[in-house]
Amino acid sequence: MSGKTVIGGQMPHATGLSGGAGHTVIGAAMPTSGTRPGDVYLPDPRGDRKAPFALTPLADVMFQLLIFFMLSTSLAPYSLITLGTPVAPTGQSTAEPEAAGGGAQSIVIWHIGRGELRAGSAVLPLDALPQVIPALKEKGLEEILLFTTPVATTQDVATVIEAIRVGEVAKLRLIGKPGL
Amino acid sequence: MLASKLAAQRHRRRPDFGLAQVNIVLLLVLFFLVVGTIVETDELAVDLSETTDLPLERLPRPLLLIDGEGNWALDGAAMAEADVVEALRTPPPEGQPNAVYILAPRDMPADRLLRTMQVLLPAGRTVKLVTLKAGGDE
Numbered sequence: 573m574s575g576k577t578v579i580g581g582q583m584p585h586a587t588g589l590s591g592g593a594g595h596t597v598i599g600a601a602m603p604t605s606g607t608r609p610g611d612v613y614l615p616d617p618r619g620d621r622k623a624p625f626a627l628t629p630l631a632d633v634m635f636q637l638l639i640f641f642m643l644s645t646s647l648a649p650y651s652l653i654t655l656g657t658p659v660a661p662t663g664q665s666t667a668e669p670e671a672a673g674g675g676a677q678s679i680v681i682w683h684i685g686r687g688e689l690r691a692g693s694a695v696l697p698l699d700a701l702p703q704v705i706p707a708l709k710e711k712g713l714e715e716i717l718l719f720t721t722p723v724a725t726t727q728d729v730a731t732v733i734e735a736i737r738v739g740e741v742a743k744l745r746l747i748g749k750p751g752l
Numbered sequence: 753m754l755a756s757k758l759a760a761q762r763h764r765r766r767p768d769f770g771l772a773q774v775n776i777v778l779l780l781v782l783f784f785l786v787v788g789t790i791v792e793t794d795e796l797a798v799d800l801s802e803t804t805d806l807p808l809e810r811l812p813r814p815l816l817l818i819d820g821e822g823n824w825a826l827d828g829a830a831m832a833e834a835d836v837v838e839a840l841r842t843p844p845p846e847g848q849p850n851a852v853y854i855l856a857p858r859d860m861p862a863d864r865l866l867r868t869m870q871v872l873l874p875a876g877r878t879v880k881l882v883t884l885k886a887g888g889d890e
Contacts, residue, residue, distance in 0.1 A: 627770030634777040641781055645788025648796070649885035651806035652853065656869050656879045684862065724862035730801035730883050738805045748866030 653733050655746065678712040684724040684732055698731045705739030715743040722749070801858040802886040811882065813848075814840065817855045818868065833871050840875035851878040 683690040688697050696704060705713070716736060720729065729746070736744050798819060816836060817825040826836050844850050852872055856865055865881070872879050 627768070627774055631770060631774050631777065634774055634781060637781050638777050638784070641784035641788060645784050647788055648811075649808050650800075650811050651803050651883045651885050652809045653803070653806065653881040653883060654878060655854075655865075655881050656873050658850075658873055658876045658878065720862040720866060722861065722863060725858060726856050726860045726862055726865050726881070727801040727858035729862045729865060730803055730858075730881060734803045734806055734883075746866065746869075748870075749863055 653730055653737070655733075678708075679715045679717060680708065680713060681717045681719065682732070683719045683721055684728050685721050686723040686725065687728060689732065698728065698735075701732065701735035702738065705735055705741065709739060709741065713741060715745070716741055718744060718746050720746075720748050798855055798857040799859070800855060800882060800884045803883040804886050806883065806885065808885055812851070812853055815853050815855055815882070816868075816872070818857070818860065818864075820857055820860070822864065837871060837875045840872065840877050844877075849878070850876070851880050853880050853882050855882050 680691060685695075688695055689701065690696075718729075718732060718736075733744065733746075798817065814827050817828075819825070824831055824833060824836055826839055831839070840852055852875070854865070854868060854872075856868070869879050
């Protein structure tokens with residue numbers, strides 16, 4: 573009886589409406605079972621629509637997924653610094669190997685301290701590296717040998733390597749204290 | 753009277769906001785799937801070094817956590833150094849880079865970081881240091 577409106581009650585004088593044997597039918601065909609004499613069928617004004625798809629359970633599941641991902645994920649922005657590759661002979665080069673026949677033209681040796689860098693007798697704050705490295709590159713800098721001192725921290729190493737990466741220096745060797 | 757009832761029923765359809773609601777939540781789920789990285793709470797216990805100009809990366813695996821006391825934990829499981837190296841000798845799954853990622857406190861001595869490199873590199877993997885991107889000038 574889905575899709576049909578049933579109005580109970582006898583309509584003995586349904587002039588102008590089709591019907592027979594005590595039934596009065598308006599509009600559409602009458603169901604063959606489950607009817608009683610005198611039922612009146614009206615077509616559903618919304619047409620023969622199926623039951624609508626229930627969106628509430630779907631929304632519930634989506635909310636649960638959303639809460640799970642919100643609680644279990646970290647939006648902290650991470651960056652990666654390559655410290656060493658297994659192909660390097662000493663395991664401490666962070667740059668591509670040199671091309672055959674091409675020797676390093678200009679090498680600088682830096683010692684990383686706590687928040688500063690020592691290059692020969694000069695001492696530079698690590699904040700000055702972004703300005704220093706381009707100037708050295710203009711003079712032909714190709715390789716940096718980076719030594720760590722006992723007071724240097726991981727943050728100092730990361731700061732220096734970041735500046736070297738951004739400055740696009742061709743080669744970097746990170747060298748620690750012997751016998752570590 | 754019957755006709756008026758039928759006409760009233762025809763105009764009684766209310767707008768359905770359920771589909772729009774599901775769409776918005778689905779977009780949020782996709783957002784967290786794309787930009788988020790599932791991490792364990794212990795892995796965020798150390799204060800990572802900060803960088804400003806390096807590109808953003810997702811937090812990959814395997815993660816080697818070095819805590820303030822120098823203890824090692826590979827993907828959340830505490831291990832001795834030799835066990836970590838042995839575990840890293842296993843080739844990574846297809847499609848994953850052959851690397852190991854170090855979570856180290858920013859105030860850890862640099863010598864300890866270099867010693868960690870010396871221990872890990874014989875495992876045949878690239879060693880990378882995970883840093884936090886701090887607020888830059890932009």
